[in-house]
Amino acid sequence: MSRTKRFRPTGAAVLIGAMIGMVGLAGCGAGQISQTSNQTAAVSGANVTVGHIAVRNALIEYPVGVRPAAAVYRRGENAPVQLTIVNESDAADRLLRASSRVAGSVQLAGDGALPGDHVITSGTKLQALPNSHEVQVTLAGLTDEIRPGLSYPVVLTFERAGDVVVDLPVGSPAEARLDEPASGGGGH
Known part of the structure; x- marks a missing residue:
């Protein structure tokens, strides 16, 4: 009678195999082609650097008193831009x-001169920075509605x-959102 030998992995072989598998899976969770590599923060504005020019926290300002469900700006209106250019x-x-x-146009009000190591700011919510000056940037005569989330x-x-x-997101409202109470007495 012939006996066939059965291969039984030792504990060390199983452990080594499991460690190789874990290392392989860990490599799938990060890197330049990971799912999170191209996500941006939901709150702050856009950041772009081209050569020696850095645009920081660029966004379309959210106007005071507009309900979040409505378009922030309608066709024909003007929308102020907040940004910092370094x-x-x-x-x-x-x-x-x-x-x-x-x-229809983008209006620039102020001196666009940008000396070396200097900053231009635009927007009412920004405080003056050292070595900086302000230029107001306004999207004038909107051809489309401007909506939050885009x-x-x-x-x-x-x-x-x-x-x-620069792809400008719409800024967040300064006031917290207050929902209307639910009708029907449930309130939940």
Whole structure:
């Protein structure tokens, strides 16, 4: 009679196999192609760096007194933009113009000069920073409604840096949302 030998893995072989499997699975959870690599924060504005120009916390300001369920801005209205532009170079640059497909024009009020290591701010909620000055940026004559939860492209054109495209989200309301009580006496 012949006897067939059965292979029985030792405890060490099982442990090594389990460790290799865990290392392989851990590699699936991170990296440049992970699901979270292209997600952005839901609260703050857009951040873009092109060459020596850094645009930080750029967003369309949420107006005071607008209910969250409604469009924030209607066609034909103007929408103020809040942002910070940093020239990270020693060489001067200049914000020449801005444009957007959702506005008839983008108005720039103020001096677009951007000396080296200087900051331009726009928006009423920002405090003056050292080595900075303010330029008001406004999306004028909106061609589409502006709604919360969406972002809208704006192209900032600089003398040296060229075009910088920023997808502006709509900012959050300053006041907390107050829901109406449920009808029918349930209230839950």
